[in-house]
Amino acid sequence: xxxxxxxxLRDGEQTWGVSFAAQEKLSIxxxxxxxxxxxxxxxxxxxxxAGEMECVKRVAAWAERLGYLERLEVLGFIDGGRSLEWIRxxxxxxxxxxxxxxxxxxxEQLRKTPDEHLDDIRREIDAACKMxxxxxxYLEDWSNGMQSSHEYVYHMVDELQYLPxxxxxxxxxxxxxxxxxxxxxxxxxxxxxxxxxFDFHAHNDYDLAxxxxxxxxxxGVKGIHTTINGLGERAGNAPLSSVLAVINDQLNRSTRLNxxxxxxxxxLVETYSxxxxxxxxxxxxxxxxxxxxxxxxxxxxxxxxxYNDLLPERFGRVREYALxxxxxxxxxxxxLEALGLDAGLDDDSIRKVTERVIELxxxxxxLTQADLPYIVSDVLKGESAAEPSVRILNYSLSxxxxxxxxxxxxxxxxxxxxxxxxxxxxxxxxFVKALRMIYAELGRPFPTLTDYAVTIPPGGxxxxxxxxxxxxxxxxxxxxxxxxxGDQTEAAIQATIKMLNKIEK
Numbered sequence: 001x002x003x004x005x006x007x008x009l010r011d012g013e014q015t016w017g018v019s020f021a022a023q024e025k026l027s028i029x030x031x032x033x034x035x036x037x038x039x040x041x042x043x044x045x046x047x048x049x050a051g052e053m054e055c056v057k058r059v060a061a062w063a064e065r066l067g068y069l070e071r072l073e074v075l076g077f078i079d080g081g082r083s084l085e086w087i088r089x090x091x092x093x094x095x096x097x098x099x100x101x102x103x104x105x106x107x108e109q110l111r112k113t114p115d116e117h118l119d120d121i122r123r124e125i126d127a128a129c130k131m132x133x134x135x136x137x138y139l140e141d142w143s144n145g146m147q148s149s150h151e152y153v154y155h156m157v158d159e160l161q162y163l164p165x166x167x168x169x170x171x172x173x174x175x176x177x178x179x180x181x182x183x184x185x186x187x188x189x190x191x192x193x194x195x196x197x198f199d200f201h202a203h204n205d206y207d208l209a210x211x212x213x214x215x216x217x218x219x220g221v222k223g224i225h226t227t228i229n230g231l232g233e234r235a236g237n238a239p240l241s242s243v244l245a246v247i248n249d250q251l252n253r254s255t256r257l258n259x260x261x262x263x264x265x266x267x268l269v270e271t272y273s274x275x276x277x278x279x280x281x282x283x284x285x286x287x288x289x290x291x292x293x294x295x296x297x298x299x300x301x302x303x304x305x306x307y308n309d310l311l312p313e314r315f316g317r318v319r320e321y322a323l324x325x326x327x328x329x330x331x332x333x334x335x336l337e338a339l340g341l342d343a344g345l346d347d348d349s350i351r352k353v354t355e356r357v358i359e360l361x362x363x364x365x366x367l368t369q370a371d372l373p374y375i376v377s378d379v380l381k382g383e384s385a386a387e388p389s390v391r392i393l394n395y396s397l398s399x400x401x402x403x404x405x406x407x408x409x410x411x412x413x414x415x416x417x418x419x420x421x422x423x424x425x426x427x428x429x430x431f432v433k434a435l436r437m438i439y440a441e442l443g444r445p446f447p448t449l450t451d452y453a454v455t456i457p458p459g460g461x462x463x464x465x466x467x468x469x470x471x472x473x474x475x476x477x478x479x480x481x482x483x484x485x486g487d488q489t490e491a492a493i494q495a496t497i498k499m500l501n502k503i504e505k
Contacts (some may be wrong), residue, residue: 002247002255003223005199006032006240007042008269010075011151012231015275022055024272029059031268032228033068035261042096042225045075053090060091069093073136078120081127094134096169101139103149103157104163114152118159125163129139136167138201146185157193157455167197168224172212175205175235183215190220199223204230209238215254227286228269229277241266241283241315249309263316263326277454283310289317326453384494392497395488397427407431411438415505418442435496447472447499454488470495474503 010024012018020028025043025206032038044056056074063069069092076083076095083313087095099121100106106117121137128135133493139145145153160168169187172182189198202209202225213224224247230239241262248254266284270277281289289312334484388435389415395409404423411418418438424430432449437444450472468491469482481502 002217002253003039003199004225004243004255005040005042005073005225007201007225007237008032008227008229008231008240010042010044010235011225011237012227012229012269012273014233015231015236015273018056018231018273018275018413020272021257022051022058022178025055026058026062028228028265029072029267030062031261031265033063033071035258036265037256037258038071038258039223040071040073042073042075043092044090046077046086046095046263047079053086056092064091070134075138078122078124081124084124084128084131084133084471087130087133093132094136095128096136096138097121097128098138098140099156100201101153101171101173102145103144103152104144105141106152112153118156121340123159125165129164135163135165136169136199137165137229138171140171143181144174145178145184145187150188154192157189157196161193161196167199168193169199169223169225170216170221171201171225172203173201173211175203175209177202177212178208178212179215182212183219186219186221188498197222199225201225204235204237207235210242210246213238213243214250216248217251220299223483229266229273229275229281230379231269231273231275239281241281243311245283252370259314260316262400271445319456361420385497388497388501390497390500392493393417395431397431399456401429405430411435413438413442427489431489431493432496435500445474445503447474447503450478452492454491454504466491468492468495470499472499 005383009020009028013020029041029043032041032284043059044052049300060069063072073094074087074090074092075097075098076087078097078099080153084095084186092417098109098115103114106112110117110119125135139153139156142153148320156406170186176186182202186198189196198221200213200221200223202216203213209230217224224243226240226243227237228240230236230242237256244255244259244262245259247255248259255497263284266277277286278285279285282288291489391412393410393412395407398406404425405427406421406423408421409419409431418441420434420437422430422433422437423431436446449470450473451469453469455467455469466488468488469480469483470492471478471480479499479502481493481495483498485494
C-alpha cells in the first residue's frame with residue numbers, strides 16, 4: 001500500500017499567483033480527505049501570517065470534530081520552538097520539520113557544521129515530543145546532497161533513524177533528478193535503512209516528476225508527495241491524478257484513494273486557484289478522453305480497439321468524440337447517439353452531416369456536440385430536426401460611459417412573443433437578466449451559468465472570430481453550448497439561444 005501525502009495547501013500554494021482563502025482551504029481539505037481519501041495533507045507553513053493561523057485553526061477544528069486530525073501536517077522550522085508553538089496553538093499535532101539534506105545548505109546557508117545542525121534537530125524534536133507533537137523530517141535539497149555529498153546524507157540519517165521520527169522525507173527540491181538517478185538514490189536509502197519509512201517529494205522542472213515517482217516506488221519508498229493539478233513552486237510538483245494512475249496501472253500497487261472523485265476535486269482546486277487545467281493534462285484535462293480521428297471512433301465501435309486502461313468512467317468522466325475536419329461517420333454517429341438523434345437518420349443523411357462538419361472544421365471553426373442538432377437541421381433542411389422553439393426576433397444593447405449597460409429584447413417562444421428590458425454589469429449580463437425576467441414571468445426554469453470561456457485564434461486581430469463556450473447547470477445536469485461570431489457578445493448570445501432551445505426540447 002503506497003501512502004499519499006498531498007501538499008496542495010502548502011507547497012501548491014507556492015504557485016505564482018495562488019493564495020487560498022480560509023474557506024477555500026477548508027473546502028479543499030474536506031474534499032481531499034473525505035472525497036478522495038488522501039492519507040495525509042500538508043496544509044500550511046508555520047509562522048507565515050496571522051491570516052494563515054486562522055486558516056489552519058479552522059481546518060484543524062473541522063478535522064478534530066470528525067477524527068481526521070492525525071491526517072493534518074504543517075511545515076515547521078528549526079527556530080528554537082517557535083514553529084512548534086505556532087503549530088500547537090493552531091490546533092495541529094504533526095510537524096514536518098525542515099532540515100538540511102545537502103552539505104552546501106548546512107555550511108553555506110546555515111553556516112554550521114553537520115554535527116551542530118544535528119544538535120539543533122535533536123533539541124527541536126525533543127521540544128516537539130514534550131508538546132505532544134508527532135514529527136516527520138524533510139531533508140531539504142536531498143537530491144543535490146546525494147549527487148555531491150552523499151556521505152553527509154548518510155551521516156544525517158545514521159543519527160536521525162534513532163530519533164522519534166515517523167517519516168524521513170526525501171525532496172528533489174530543485175527538480176534535478178532523472179528516473180535513473182531517482183531509483184539509484186532512493187534505493188540507496190531504502191537498502192541502507194530498511195526500517196525507516198521514506199517519502200519521496202518530486203518537483204517537475206524537467207517534466208520528470210511522475211517518472212521519478214515511478215522509480216522511487218520501485219526503489220522501495222513507502223510514501224509519495226503530490227499536489228492536485230500539479231500546483232507548486234516553479235514548474236510544480238508531481239500531479240496527484242497522474243501519480244495515482246501510474247501507481248494503479250503501471251506499478252499494479254494500491255492506495256486508499258477513490259479515483260472516481262479525482263475529476264471533481266481537480267475542478268474544485270482549479271476554481272479556487274484560478275489556474276486552468278491544460279486541456280491535454282493526463283486524466284483530468286478536458287480533451288484527454290475525446291477522440292478526434294474518425295478511424296479511432298470507428299475502432300471504438302469495433303471491440304474498443306482504441307481504448308487503454310485509462311477508462312474515463314474510472315475518474316467520473318465520459319468518453320467524447322470531437323467534431324471537426326478529422327471527423328468520420330463514426331464520430332458523427334457517436335455524438336448523435338449521445339444526443340438521442342440517431343434514430344431516423346439513414347446513411348445518406350449521416351454522410352451529409354459529416355461533410356458539413358468537415359467543411360466547418362476546414363474553416364477552423366470549433367464545434368461541440370451541442371452544435372450538432374443545428375448542423376443536422378441546417379443540412380437536412382428540417383427533415384430530421386424541428387424548427388427552433390425559441391427565437392430572438394430583435395435586441396438592442398447600449399453601452400454608455402458611467403451608466404449601466406441596458407439590453408432590450410423581443411423573443412418568440414413556441415409562437416408566443418415577449419419583450420423585456422434590463423440593466424446589468426455588462427451588455428451580455430443585461431441581456432441574460434432580461435431573458436431571466438421573461439422566464440420568471442412564465443414560471444419556466446432558467447439554467448445557472450457556471451463557466452464562460454472565450455477564445456480567438458492565436459495571433460487574432462480585432463476582426464477575429466470569437467468562439468464562446470458557456471457551461472450551464474439545470475437541476476444538476478451540466479451541459480455546454482457555444483457561439484461563433486466576430487463580436488464577443490453576439491457569440492455569447494448565440495450560445496444562449498442554443499441553450500434555450502436545448503432546454504425547450
